[in-house]
Amino acid sequence: xxxxxxxxxxxxxxxxxxxxxxxxxxxxxxxxxxxxxxxxxxxxxxxxxxxxxxxxx
Amino acid sequence: xxxxxxxxxxxxxxxxxxxxxxxxxxxxxxxxxxxxxxxxxxxxxxxxxxxxxxxxxxxxxxxxxxxxxxxxxxxxxxxxxxxxxxxxxxxxxxxxxxxxxxxxxxxxxxxxxxxxxxxxxxxxxxxxxxxxxxxxxxxxxxxxxxxxxxxxxxxxxxxxxxxxxxxxxxxxxxxxxxxxxxxxxxxxxxxxxxxxxxxxxxxxxxxxxxxxxxxxxxxxxxxxxxxxxxxxxxxxxxxxxxxxxxxxxxxxxxxxxxxxxxxxxxxxxxxxxxxxxxxxxxxxxxxxxxxxxxxxxxxxxxxxxxxxxxxxxxxxxxxxxxxxxxxxxxxxxxxxxxxxxxxxxxxxxxxxxxxxxxxxxxxxxxxxxxxxxxxxxxxxxxxxxxxxxxxxxxxxxxxxxxxxxxxxxxxxxxxxxxxxxxxxxxxxxxxxxxxxxxxxxxxx
Numbered sequence: 204x205x206x207x208x209x210x211x212x213x214x215x216x217x218x219x220x221x222x223x224x225x226x227x228x229x230x231x232x233x234x235x236x237x238x239x240x241x242x243x244x245x246x247x248x249x250x251x252x253x254x255x256x257x258x259x260x
Numbered sequence: 261x262x263x264x265x266x267x268x269x270x271x272x273x274x275x276x277x278x279x280x281x282x283x284x285x286x287x288x289x290x291x292x293x294x295x296x297x298x299x300x301x302x303x304x305x306x307x308x309x310x311x312x313x314x315x316x317x318x319x320x321x322x323x324x325x326x327x328x329x330x331x332x333x334x335x336x337x338x339x340x341x342x343x344x345x346x347x348x349x350x351x352x353x354x355x356x357x358x359x360x361x362x363x364x365x366x367x368x369x370x371x372x373x374x375x376x377x378x379x380x381x382x383x384x385x386x387x388x389x390x391x392x393x394x395x396x397x398x399x400x401x402x403x404x405x406x407x408x409x410x411x412x413x414x415x416x417x418x419x420x421x422x423x424x425x426x427x428x429x430x431x432x433x434x435x436x437x438x439x440x441x442x443x444x445x446x447x448x449x450x451x452x453x454x455x456x457x458x459x460x461x462x463x464x465x466x467x468x469x470x471x472x473x474x475x476x477x478x479x480x481x482x483x484x485x486x487x488x489x490x491x492x493x494x495x496x497x498x499x500x501x502x503x504x505x506x507x508x509x510x511x512x513x514x515x516x517x518x519x520x521x522x523x524x525x526x527x528x529x530x531x532x533x534x535x536x537x538x539x540x541x542x543x544x545x546x547x548x549x550x551x552x553x554x555x556x557x558x559x560x561x562x563x564x565x566x567x568x569x570x571x572x573x574x575x576x577x578x579x580x581x582x583x584x585x586x587x588x589x590x591x592x593x594x595x596x597x598x599x600x601x602x603x604x605x606x607x608x609x610x611x612x613x614x615x616x617x618x619x620x621x622x623x624x625x626x627x628x629x630x631x632x633x634x635x636x637x638x639x640x641x642x643x644x645x646x647x648x649x650x651x652x653x654x655x656x657x658x659x660x661x662x663x664x665x666x667x668x669x670x671x672x673x674x675x676x677x678x679x680x681x682x683x684x685x686x687x688x689x690x691x692x693x694x695x696x697x698x699x700x701x702x703x704x
Contacts, residue, residue, distance in 0.1 A: 209655045216651025219644060223428055224340055229637065236643055243651045251591055254456050 205253035211246025215239045271502060271509040272362045278499035278512070279367065282374040285492020286313055289381045291485030292551065293597045296476035296544055297388035300680025303690035308384055308396050313377035315397045316404040320376045325358075326351040328409035330368040331418035331504075343427040345420045349413050364503060371499050372412065375443050376404045378496070382447025385597020386455040387670070390677050393685050395670040402660050403450060411653055412442045416504050421648065424641045431638025432620050434645040437505050437515070438497035440559035440607040445649050446657075448555075448604025451595065453658040458671040460594030462678070471588050474596070479543045486527075486550045493519055493554045501562035506621070511562060518561045519554065522573035526553025526606075529577025545581050548598035552580030555603050556610030563618035572613045576606050608646055615639030 222235030290309035294302050329335055329349025337344045351358075360366045380400040387396065414421040415436050425433035436442065465471055476482060494516050501507035501515045530549025534542035556576040557569065564572070583601035587593040593600065614620075615638050664670070676684035683689060 209658065212651045212655050216647055219647040219651065223424070223430070223644060224343075229640075233640055236640060236647065239651070240643065240647050243647060247650065247654075254592075255459075 204249055208246045208249030208251075208253055211249060212243050213246075215242030215244075215246060218242060268509075269362070272364075272367065274509050274512070275367055275499055275502045276362065276370075278495040278502070279371050279374060281495025282371070282378065282492050282499065283313075285489050285496060286374070286378045286381055288485040288487070288489030288492055289378065289385070289551075291481045291488065292547060293381070293385040293388055293599075295478040295481030295485065296385065296547075296597045298474070298680065299477035299691060299694075300682055300689065301389045302477065302682065303688065304393060304681035304685050305384060305388055306690070307686060308391070308393050309381055311393065311397050312380045312384060312400045315400045316377040316380040317373050319401045319404040320373050320409070321355060323353050323405050324376060324409045325355060325369045325372055326353045326409075327406070328372055328412045329417040330365045331416075331422070333365065333417070335413075335418070344423070346418060346423060347414070347420060348410060349417050367499075368416070368503055371503060372409075372416075375412075375439055375496070376408050378492075379408060379439075379443040379447040379450075380404060382444070382599045382603050383451040383454045385599035386451035386593075386595040387458050388596040389461050389681060390458050390672050391454060391670060392668075392672050393681075395664070395668050398668050399450075399454070399661055399664055399670070402664065403657070407450070407653070407657050407660060408442070408446060411446055411648075414648070415442050415645070416500075421641075421645055424644060425637075429637055430641035430644070431615075431635050432641070434641045435505070435563070435614055435618070435620055435638070436500075436559050436611060436645070437507075437562040438493075438500035438558035440555060440557075440610040441645055441649060443496075444555040444558055444603040444607030445611070446653060448600050448602075448607060449649065449654045450657045450661070451597075451599040452593070452604065453654070453661050454670070455593050455595050455600065456658070457661050457665050460592065461596070462674070464594045465592060469592055471592070471594075476544055476596070482544060482547045486547050489551060489554060490520065490523060493523070493557070497558055497561040500558070505562055507562050514566075515561045517566050518564060518569035519557045521566055521569040522557035522561075522576065523550050523553035525570050525573030526550060526556070526577035526580065529574050530581045533578060533581045544598065545584060548584055548602045549577040549580050551598075551602040552576045552606030552609075555606035556613065559607065559610030560614045560618055563614060563620050568613075568617040572610070572617065575613075576609050579605055579609055608649070611642050611646055615642035 218239030226232040294305045329351050334350040335346045336348050337346045413419045421434035424430040497519050498512040498515050527550035531541040531546045534545050553573045553576045580601045583605045584598050
């Protein structure tokens with residue numbers, strides 16, 4: 204799960220970079236940047252949940 | 261592209277004085293981390309701080325600056341769709357061929373050398389009481405030799421983030437006057453990685469995940485650290501504004517004013533919130549609010565009016581206060597120094613605030629090699645920087661420290677944590693005349 208979370212973080216960053224590189228209009232570019240950030244947030248949530256809590260370690 | 265321009269010899273000399281103030285921020289952070297940790301680990305934490313600053317400066321001298329570079333210097337660039345993506349510098353190692361004569365490049369190298377030490381101190385706060393000295397030094401070497409220079413090149417070395425304005429019309433490109441991203445957020449995200457990898461202190465969480473309070477051992481050190489940190493931050497923000505954002509020497513007054521206003525309002529906000537919630541103001545959270553305000557100010561200090569700095573500081577203080585609780589209660593991340601909240605969260609808010617409040621003069625982008633542009637799209641450039649920090653820097657720093665943990669275990673042995681890091685790692689306590697924990701003095 205942790206690996207999946209980090210993969211999503213990188214994938215989200217990839218979406219953001221692709222949006223800036225390929226799109227020119229501000230609206231679609233901003234939409235894809237926020238979509239990429241959304242994927243990053245999902246990855247972050249998975250990474251957080253994948254780490255053991257409290258004394259479970 | 262031309263190197264960052266320092267207007268005159270007097271401004272260069274002033275910039276050097278600003279840089280020489282920066283180690284005071286490091287001293288402040290070391291005192292804060294130590295005061296918020298346990299008394300049985302105080303000497304080891306101060307020793308770790310000194311070693312970390314030393315290792316960071318040496319490794320940065322060996323290879324760090326070669327990869328960070330400065331605007332207009334040699335760099336590796338690849339092209340996508342006709343746009344150049346400047347991703348890493350190609351300067352010689354060991355600062356060879358670098359005239360250390362007060363030129364902008366030499367001042368950038370000196371600022372980088374002290375800044376990387378400051379950033380490397382931040383994870384010591386989250387790993388306090390359980391992060392081994394040797395592991396902290398090796399981790400710092402990797403940070404100063406690779407992670408920090410790579411991202412610092414993108415922001416301060418004329419890299420692709422700084423060029424977003426010239427290449428893609430996003431305002432002035434990613435702007436960060438005093439290192440909110442390169443120092444504060446990078447240090448804060450590394451602190452998060454370390455906290456995850458070493459895990460919480462023994463006894464911090466019960467089996468059902470409820471945290472126990474482990475108060476810091478010396479509030480006086482913490483508060484004095486906050487005051488020292490202000491001096492260092494003044495130097496850091498003023499030097500960054502002059503060197504990397506085309507600021508004039510006289511603009512330092514605005515930078516210093518915004519810095520103290522942001523820190524002051526953030527600390528007062530934290531004190532008000534804790535007083536309202538708990539009946540009395542909390543000293544450690546107020547200190548974290550102060551540092552959070554300073555971290556946020558690093559991004560915007562040269563580009564907003566003082567009234568905006570006050571507003572940004574208020575949000576920073578509230579954000580840091582609730583974030584400390586969120587990390588401890590909801591995420592089970594044991595961060596004794598509050599480093600993640602103060603530096604990462606405060607820094608991210610500051611970066612965002614640039615996009616919302618800043619009026620950036622064109623010389624700011626020209627000094628990092630980008631063409632002058634308007635403020636349109638600046639907020640998107642700032643979001644792109646934040647996306648890069650979370651989407652690239654966090655996995656990178658976590659991965660580096662995870663691999664390191666396979667070879668050099670980062671967490672001290674269970675017995676060492678019980679005895680205290682001072683006795684276990686250094687053989688002597690910080691306060692030998694005060695026996696406060698009877699179990700500290702069992703034989704190793």
